Amino acid sequence: MTLSDKQLELIEEIGIYHENNGFQPAVARVMGLLLVSDKPELTFEEISETLNISKSATSNALNMLLNTGHIEYTTFHGDRKRYFRIKSSNWRDLFNKKMEDLGKLNDILKRVLEVRKRDNPIYDEKLQYFISFLDYLKTQLPNLIEQWEKENEKQKA
Amino acid sequence: MTLSDKQLELIEEIGIYHENNGFQPAVARVMGLLLVSDKPELTFEEISETLNISKSATSNALNMLLNTGHIEYTTFHGDRKRYFRIKSSNWRDLFNKKMEDLGKLNDILKRVLEVRKRDNPIYDEKLQYFISFLDYLKTQLPNLIEQWEKENEKQKA
DNA sequence: AATTTGGTTCTGTAAATTATAAACTAACGG
DNA sequence: CCGTTAGTTTATAATTTACAGAACCAAATT
Numbered sequence: 380m381t382l383s384d385k386q387l388e389l390i391e392e393i394g395i396y397h398e399n400n401g402f403q404p405a406v407a408r409v410m411g412l413l414l415v416s417d418k419p420e421l422t423f424e425e426i427s428e429t430l431n432i433s434k435s436a437t438s439n440a441l442n443m444l445l446n447t448g449h450i451e452y453t454t455f456h457g458d459r460k461r462y463f464r465i466k467s468s469n470w471r472d473l474f475n476k477k478m479e480d481l482g483k484l485n486d487i488l489k490r491v492l493e494v495r496k497r498d499n500p501i502y503d504e505k506l507q508y509f510i511s512f513l514d515y516l517k518t519q520l521p522n523l524i525e526q527w528e529k530e531n532e533k534q535k536a
Numbered sequence: 537m538t539l540s541d542k543q544l545e546l547i548e549e550i551g552i553y554h555e556n557n558g559f560q561p562a563v564a565r566v567m568g569l570l571l572v573s574d575k576p577e578l579t580f581e582e583i584s585e586t587l588n589i590s591k592s593a594t595s596n597a598l599n600m601l602l603n604t605g606h607i608e609y610t611t612f613h614g615d616r617k618r619y620f621r622i623k624s625s626n627w628r629d630l631f632n633k634k635m636e637d638l639g640k641l642n643d644i645l646k647r648v649l650e651v652r653k654r655d656n657p658i659y660d661e662k663l664q665y666f667i668s669f670l671d672y673l674k675t676q677l678p679n680l681i682e683q684w685e686k687e688n689e690k691q692k693a
Numbered sequence: 694a695a696t697t698t699g700g701t702t703c704t705g706t707a708a709a710t711t712a713t714a715a716a717c718t719a720a721c722g723g
Numbered sequence: 724c725c726g727t728t729a730g731t732t733t734a735t736a737a738t739t740t741a742c743a744g745a746a747c748c749a750a751a752t753t
């Protein structure tokens with residue numbers, strides 16, 4: 380498989396994005412490739428060869444991405460190869476994970492307020508403020524998503 | 537300075553949270569300490585001793601956090617020590633950074649759609665859907681924040 | 694039953710990260 | 724100007740990570 384310069388460039392950018400989110404470099408490149416590839420589904424061999432990573436690195440990356448639900452595969456009758464693709468539900472998941480992360484932060488911060496004993500309550504105020512914002516965000520986000528879905532329907536109609 | 541078990545535990549949790557966000561372990565622990573400490577401001581020495589990290593690690597961590605605007609310090613007349621504390625504006629910044637990151641992702645995804653050539657447009661649809669959601673989120677987030685600020689005013693009154 | 698295909702698992706290692714200890718420096722106090 | 728305090732810088736040690744290469748394995752093919 381050959382890729383255009385733009386595709387190669389994008390794979391690197393997507394790679395760096397995912398590296399910053401805690402993925403290993405090779406794993407991040409596999410995500411990039413599956414995303415920018417003209418073909419939506421690629422085999423183990425295609426991935427390994429196109430990205431120039433060893434079979435072991437490819438195996439590890441694919442299994443990691445399968446386990447974390449980022450990709451999936453199909454097979455075809457009379458063909459032992461697996462055809463990997465990005466899980467399309469993955470987008471919503473990715474967004475949800477970011478939001479969950481904020482939730483985790485919020486939980487920690489609430490415990491901070493419980494545990495530390497500051498003489499002057501002024502020091503707690505800003506933190507309380509942020510916590511309550513995150514709580515508000517959590518309640519309002521579903522509404523926002525609903526609203527957007529409505530808008531989207533309108534546009535289609 | 538002595539910390540309760542709960543405080544020590546929280547420092548580790550905050551540490552792990554920040555490590556996942558790309559901070560070095562020692563840096564992440566310093567953030568944790570400044571957050572859970574009963575005293576809002578701590579000296580270099582207190583930080584170094586309480587966390588049991590070397591002077592150089594402490595120096596690096598504090599300078600890194602100063603440079604990235606996560607902490608700040610005050611001084612007092614006739615006292616050469618600096619008193620470090622978490623920048624309170626930091627909370628909003630932290631949230632903004634997460635949102636910026638989603639914006640970055642969105643930019644990349646838009647370019648993906650431009651660059652890859654998939655025969656079947658069905659494969660582009662879900663991605664387009666996600667992109668338009670992120671766009672919508674970007675327009676609506678300021679409103680949401682404004683709304684929350686209003687609610688907050690009401691509560692105070 | 695031997696070989697090929699489509700991987701997986703194990704071992705070694707280069708490179709990067711993280712932290713330490715010790716030497717150093719700049720400011721102040723006596 | 725000598726010692727102490729408050730840190731910084733440098734050199735280096737320890738740990739972790741990320742991957743390649745090779746051996747390995749199970750299913751299908753010849």
